[in-house]
Amino acid sequence: MAASNMRDIKRRIKSVNGMEHITNAMKLVSAAKLRRAKNTFERTREYLHYITESIEEIFNNTNEVPTRYLKGSREIKKTCYIVMTSSRGLCGSYNTNVIKEAARQVAHCKEEPIIVAIGNKGKEYFKKRGFKIYSEYLLPPETISFMETNQISKPIIEMYDSGEIDEVVMVYTSFVSSLEQSVKSVTLLPFEIHKDPDVPKLDKLVEYEPSVEQVFNYLVPKYVEIMVYGAIVESATCEHAARRIAMENATDNAREMIAELNLFYNRTRQAAITNEISEIVGGADALK
C-alpha cells in the first residue's frame, strides 16, 4: 500500500514540476513582450496627446467649428461598443474585468447596441448572449499596425456620419503600472470639448488650409482612429502585464506545492521504512 501511495505522490510531483516549467516560461515570454509593447504604447500616447492638443487648439481659437461631432448635436439612441479583450486566456482576471464592465453598460442600453469585438474572448461572450457582432479583430493585438486599425475604425466613423449610430463607446484596459491595470470606458464620439476661457488665445493668427472646417473634419476621425489604435496597444500592454503576474503567481504556487509534496513524499518513505524495520524486528522476535 505504501509503495503505490509513494508512486502516486511521485507522479504528482512530476506533473506539478512540468506545470511549473511551463508557467515560468510563459512568465518570461510575457515579460519580454510587455517590455516591447510598453515602448510602442508610450510612443503612441505622445502622438495622441499632440492630436488632442491640436483639436482643442483649433476649437479654442475659431468660431466656425462644425457641430456634427460635438456632444449635444443629436439625441443618442443607438450606441456602438468597442470591447477590447485578448484572444488568449491565462491572464488572470484581465478579460473578465473588461467583459463585466462592457456587459454592465450594454445592459443600460434601450436600443440593441452594436458590438465591435477586438479579441476572441469578448466576441464569444457577446455572441453567446445573442448580440450582433458588427466586426471583429482576432489576431494578437501587439502586432497590429495603424493601417489595420483603420479598417476597424473607418466603418465606425462612417456609421456615425450616416447617422446609423449616435455614440461610440470604447471599453478597454488602461495601463497604470506593470502591477496594476484598470478597466476604462471612453466615449469617442460625440466629442466633448468645452470652450475653455482659461486657455490663452494664440497670439498669432494661424492659417488653416484648405479651411478650418476641413482641417477639423480631418482631425476628428483621425482622433478616433488614433484613440482606437492607442487603446489596442494599451490593452495589449495590459494583457502581457496581467499574464506576467498571473504566471508569476502560478509559478510560485507550483513551487510551494512541489515543496509540500516533497515533504509528504519523504514522510511516506520514512513511514514505509519504519514499518519494514518493525516488521523485521517483529519477525526476528517471533523466531526466538
Add this chain to the structure above:
Amino acid sequence: MPNSVMLEVTTPSKLFYKGEVDLVIVRTLTGDEGFMAGHSWAVKLLDAGELWFQEAGSKDFKIAALAGGFIDVKDSITIFTDAAEWPGDIDVTRAEREKEQAENWLKNPSEDDSEIARAKIAIAKSLTRMHVKQGGRRRKR
C-alpha cells in the same frame, strides 16, 4: 532671425525624424509647399506625397514618402502622418503590385464610391513610393 527650424515627423507608432532643418517641402492638398524658419503659423492638410527637407547647413535634400496627414507650423514644424518611409525601406515590387491591384479596382468599378476613392489613394501612395525610391520626382540638386 534664425535660419533653421526644428522639424519633427511623427507617425502613430514612432518618431520618424527629428532635427534642425533649413527647408521643408511637402505636398499639401493644394500643391507642393515649402516652409522655412519664421513662417507664419499654419495648419495644413497633406496629400500622399513626397517629403523633402534640407538639414541645417547641408546642401542636399533628404526625401521620404508620406501617406498623408497634416503639418503644424508654429515656432517649430511638426508633421503628423499615418505612415512615413525612407527610400531605403521601400519595397518597389510591393508598391507596383499594390498599384496594379488598385488599377484593377478602377477597371471593374463597383457601385461603392468609397472604393474608387480608396483605389485612387492607393495609387497615389504607391506612385509616391516609386518616385521616392528613384530619388524623387523632380531632382533638386
